[in-house]
Amino acid sequence: MSLKIYRVNMSEAKVSVEDVKEEYLALGGRGLTSQIIGDEVDPNCHPLGANNKLVIAPGLLSGTMAPSSGRLSVGTKSPLTGGIKESNAGGLAAQKLAKLGIKAIIIEGQPKEDKFYTLKVTKDGIKFEDTSSELLGKGNYEVMEKLLVEGGKKACVMSIGQAGEYKLEAASIAVSDPEGRPTRHCGRGGTGAVMGSKGIKAIVIDETDAPGVLVKDEEKFRGAARRFTKNLLNHPVCGEGLPQYGTAVLVNILNEAGGLPTKNFRTGRFDGAESISGETLAETITERKGNTAHSCHPGCVMRCSQIYNDKEGNYLTGGFEYETIWGFGANSEVDDLDAIATMDRICDDIGVDTIEMAVTIGVAMEAGIIEFGDAQGAINLLKEIGEGTPLGRMIGNGAGFTGKAYGLTRVPVVKNQGIPAYDPRAVKGQGVTYATSTMGADHTAGYAVTANILDVGGTVDPLKKEGQVELSRNLQIATAAVDSTGLCLFVAFAILDDAEALPNVVEMLNAQYGLELSVGDVTELGKSILKVERKFNEKAGFTKKDDRLPEFFKEEFAPHNVTFDISDEDLDEVYNF
Amino acid sequence: MEVEVRLFATLRSILAKEDRGVGIVDIEEGSSVDDLIEYLEIPRDIPLIIMINGQRKSEESLLKEGDRVGIFPPVGGG
Numbered sequence: 001m002s003l004k005i006y007r008v009n010m011s012e013a014k015v016s017v018e019d020v021k022e023e024y025l026a027l028g029g030r031g032l033t034s035q036i037i038g039d040e041v042d043p044n045c046h047p048l049g050a051n052n053k054l055v056i057a058p059g060l061l062s063g064t065m066a067p068s069s070g071r072l073s074v075g076t077k078s079p080l081t082g083g084i085k086e087s088n089a090g091g092l093a094a095q096k097l098a099k100l101g102i103k104a105i106i107i108e109g110q111p112k113e114d115k116f117y118t119l120k121v122t123k124d125g126i127k128f129e130d131t132s133s134e135l136l137g138k139g140n141y142e143v144m145e146k147l148l149v150e151g152g153k154k155a156c157v158m159s160i161g162q163a164g165e166y167k168l169e170a171a172s173i174a175v176s177d178p179e180g181r182p183t184r185h186c187g188r189g190g191t192g193a194v195m196g197s198k199g200i201k202a203i204v205i206d207e208t209d210a211p212g213v214l215v216k217d218e219e220k221f222r223g224a225a226r227r228f229t230k231n232l233l234n235h236p237v238c239g240e241g242l243p244q245y246g247t248a249v250l251v252n253i254l255n256e257a258g259g260l261p262t263k264n265f266r267t268g269r270f271d272g273a274e275s276i277s278g279e280t281l282a283e284t285i286t287e288r289k290g291n292t293a294h295s296c297h298p299g300c301v302m303r304c305s306q307i308y309n310d311k312e313g314n315y316l317t318g319g320f321e322y323e324t325i326w327g328f329g330a331n332s333e334v335d336d337l338d339a340i341a342t343m344d345r346i347c348d349d350i351g352v353d354t355i356e357m358a359v360t361i362g363v364a365m366e367a368g369i370i371e372f373g374d375a376q377g378a379i380n381l382l383k384e385i386g387e388g389t390p391l392g393r394m395i396g397n398g399a400g401f402t403g404k405a406y407g408l409t410r411v412p413v414v415k416n417q418g419i420p421a422y423d424p425r426a427v428k429g430q431g432v433t434y435a436t437s438t439m440g441a442d443h444t445a446g447y448a449v450t451a452n453i454l455d456v457g458g459t460v461d462p463l464k465k466e467g468q469v470e471l472s473r474n475l476q477i478a479t480a481a482v483d484s485t486g487l488c489l490f491v492a493f494a495i496l497d498d499a500e501a502l503p504n505v506v507e508m509l510n511a512q513y514g515l516e517l518s519v520g521d522v523t524e525l526g527k528s529i530l531k532v533e534r535k536f537n538e539k540a541g542f543t544k545k546d547d548r549l550p551e552f553f554k555e556e557f558a559p560h561n562v563t564f565d566i567s568d569e570d571l572d573e574v575y576n577f
Numbered sequence: 578m579e580v581e582v583r584l585f586a587t588l589r590s591i592l593a594k595e596d597r598g599v600g601i602v603d604i605e606e607g608s609s610v611d612d613l614i615e616y617l618e619i620p621r622d623i624p625l626i627i628m629i630n631g632q633r634k635s636e637e638s639l640l641k642e643g644d645r646v647g648i649f650p651p652v653g654g655g
Contacts (some may be wrong), residue, residue: 098648176637183634192605236623236650236651237626237652237653238653240651241586241650241651241652241653242653242654244586244587245586245652246654247588247654247655248654249652249653249654249655250652250653250655251584252585252649253585253626253647253649253652255632256585256628256647256649257628257631257633258631267632271633274597278586278652278654279585279586279589279597280639287590303608304654308610321654322654322655348625444655447655449655453626454651454652454653455624455625455626455633455651456653459633461633462633463632484648489655490653490654490655493653552613557632560631560632
């Protein structure tokens with residue numbers, strides 16, 4: 001069975017099916033969403049208008065037995081940044097879409113009436129249902145529970161909470177995890193607002209009797225998948241660190257390195273770091289009989305997700321990541337994991353990006369709306385987003401918006417997107433990525449923390465200028481390619497350290513699609529994706545002046561008393577390839 | 578001389594649980610990180626990330642009185 005692209009036109013309430021164009025055949029995930037947005041969306045359209053599109057695509061390897069390959073890409077013109085966006089999530093959607101033979105779903109147009117629909121995706125195609133009366137105003141937890149009771153536990157739900165209905169710029173799209181909970185999100189860039197603007201509350205993906213993924217050379221594929229699984233399990237980070245502690249293990253190492261932004265990026269160390277560390281998190285989860293090694297989708301061998309229970313041992317939240325804990329923790333001077341977990345839960349339910357909200361809470365504290373350290377105040381502010389109060393809507397529009405509302409200059413954003421978890425002055429390679437990424441400040445876009453802090457893929461001194469531009473450039477290229485495969489970006493730890501890993505990925509792609517790619521083609525793919533994205537942003541009005549960090553990063557930063565001193569000219573070299 | 582040792586992740590089990598990985602170690606003047614690793618009996622089968630006063634250093638680096646020495650097994654996330 002050949003793969004299909006579904007086009008859902010919300011203006012006409014019509015679904016059509018298309019064969020995959022020749023030039024899209026070898027694309028998937030981010031490569032495909034960015035190419036379609038580049039080909040079909042006017043860069044100057046209003047992100048929330050009828051001319052923007054929302055493209056949903058599984059990765060190239062999703063739905064196969066390739067380990068950790070269930071990542072989903074959602075592409076659009078971002079209401080937060082005004083540029084192109086690819087937001088990537090785990091959960092069950094990518095694998096199910098791939099098994100249904102769906103290369104991408106393109107959602108376009110806008111319904112004439114103010115209604116919210118649920119799309120049902122099955123082997124027979126896509127159907128609409130007006131679910132305004134049942135689902136409108138509901139949070140993601142309730143929406144998923146309802147739809148999974150109706151659609152069967154094995155389905156996957158993608159949904160927006162109240163924030164998406166209000167079309168707030170930090171609104172996310174939730175993707176259900178294996179337990180049917182909204183713990184995985186296309187978080188960054190306001191994709192949930194675009195989904196809301198299309199009048200779609202939820203998408204139910206049911207793979208019953210799906211044809212499955214066609215693999216041209218099964219035997220070759222199995223061999224490469226098995227070897228790649230070993231590459232991951234043998235790597236100390238992928239095979240041991242991530243399952244044991246999750247991503248929050250980074251709290252202590254960033255704190256020790258003096259790069260843990262604290263009190264809205266004032267200093268690089270937080271006195272309460274130990275209370276919110278990965279080690280404390282893992283102990284707390286174990287004591288309360290949660291799960292420290294949860295897979296966000298079946299077949300993930302790294303299992304970095306977790307299930308976090310409250311003091312009474314009842315489920316509170318899952319997918320509780322380092323960046324969330326950093327932002328609601330150190331950056332807000334809150335050292336109470338239960339309070340931070342509650343904030344994570346609220347964000348997942350209302351459907352807002354935890355990173356953008358964490359940065360925004362820091363800015364709200366800077367503004368004096370609440371005091372630094374006021375966990376209950378932060379919880380109340382986040383709840384207001386769901387209630388749709390004017391204050392809640394301000395917060396839900398992110399750090400840049402909130403900073404402007406209060407006339408602040410210490411507002412950590414690039415291209416209006418909040419800067420996460422690694423201070424650009426003390427982890428300079430990361431600063432280069434934040435400044436220059438097509439996505440706005442996005443830590444995953446070129447994760448220089450690897451060589452700057454973690455000794456993965458070489459070593460580049462995080463406090464010095466030398467080597468950072470090249471490091472960030474190479475990582476941004478590699479990441480764009482990995483984001484196209486459906487593989488979780490965390491496989492990069494193994495790929496960067498183990499020369500055998502990448503050839504196994506290439507072999508899986510070749511075996512599945514009957515291609516003859518070489519390792520070098522992967523780099524070329526990454527470059528071409530970045531060029532498409534960059535071109536879109538240029539047409540949308542971005543110039544090199546947008547590839548800069550906020551001015552306050554030129555101020556000294558303790559404990560190392562460093563500034564962000566990479567010159568504008570050097571930053572402009574990142575895209576020189 | 579005394580140095581402050583901070584052990585993380587799996588290495589914490591080397592110290593008593595209530596220390597939460599942090600301890601003051603009295604070690605001979607002129608010792609290196611390598612000597613400290615030896616002294617603490619940190620297993621050698623995994624690569625270590627070393628920070629002295631928050632800066633990445635090699636195992637050959639010499640220690641001085643009052644140094645804060647962070648030692649990590651391979652960790653990652655993102």
